[in-house]
Amino acid sequence: MGAFSRNFCKPRSDRRGSTRFPAAYAAAVWAFLFSVVSFYWAAGGTIGLNTLAAGLRELARTHNPGLAALAWVTGGLKVLAGVLALSLARPWGRVVPRWLLLAGAWGAGVLLAIYGAANLVEFGLMEGGVIALPAFVGATALRWYLLLWEPWFLIGGILFLAAARSFSRRPRPG
Numbered sequence: 241m242g243a244f245s246r247n248f249c250k251p252r253s254d255r256r257g258s259t260r261f262p263a264a265y266a267a268a269v270w271a272f273l274f275s276v277v278s279f280y281w282a283a284g285g286t287i288g289l290n291t292l293a294a295g296l297r298e299l300a301r302t303h304n305p306g307l308a309a310l311a312w313v314t315g316g317l318k319v320l321a322g323v324l325a326l327s328l329a330r331p332w333g334r335v336v337p338r339w340l341l342l343a344g345a346w347g348a349g350v351l352l353a354i355y356g357a358a359n360l361v362e363f364g365l366m367e368g369g370v371i372a373l374p375a376f377v378g379a380t381a382l383r384w385y386l387l388l389w390e391p392w393f394l395i396g397g398i399l400f401l402a403a404a405r406s407f408s409r410r411p412r413p414g
Contacts, residue, residue: 261410263402264329267345270396271322278315282308291388294378321348325400328407338412345404353397359390 277288281300289297299307324344327333333341363385366373373382 261329261403261406263399263406264325267325267396267399267403268322268329270399271318271325274392274396275315275318275322278311278318282311282315284308291381291384293376293381293385295376297381321400324348325403328403342404342408345400345407349397349400349402349404351397352393352400356390356392356394356397359385360394363390 280287281289284303286301289300292300296307324341327336327341328345362371363382365371366377366382367386373379377385
């Protein structure tokens with residue numbers, strides 16, 4: 241077993257005797273931080289738009305209502321993901337069936353990790369000139385996707401997978 245699995249996925253007790261799950265808390269922080277970006281852009285914020293594909297930047301700058309609605313929805317989904325992650329670590333999460341929490345955490349982790357990894361490969365191939373760079377993306381955004389956005393998705397996936405693994409090893413209550 242690697243150091244990551246031994247240290248990050250393993251529950252640890254604090255002074256009060258409760259159990260902490262660092263991976264679940266890290267996944268929650270990841271999701272909540274990510275939701276702030278979505279809500280900021282949904283509300284019309286412009287900082288960081290230059291990191292997005294050229295086509296998306298243009299839609300955001302013209303205040304496209306469809307894009308704004310999509311940003312609000314994705315922000316809400318990210319908040320739900322954060323609540324899911326917290327429910328793996330907090331006692332109030334026990335009101336949700338264990339199988340549902342595990343399915344949500346494993347599902348989120350797999351989807352985020354595959355999305356991030358697949359896009360890293362695709363954008364890497366674009367950067368290397370192996371496949372054509374779509375005009376919709378643009379060269380500037382390509383580097384941001386490679387250095388920021390796709391690794392961010394991959395990290396989120398890894399965090400949710402670690403949280404799911406940690407939670408699945410937790411003894412069942414009762």
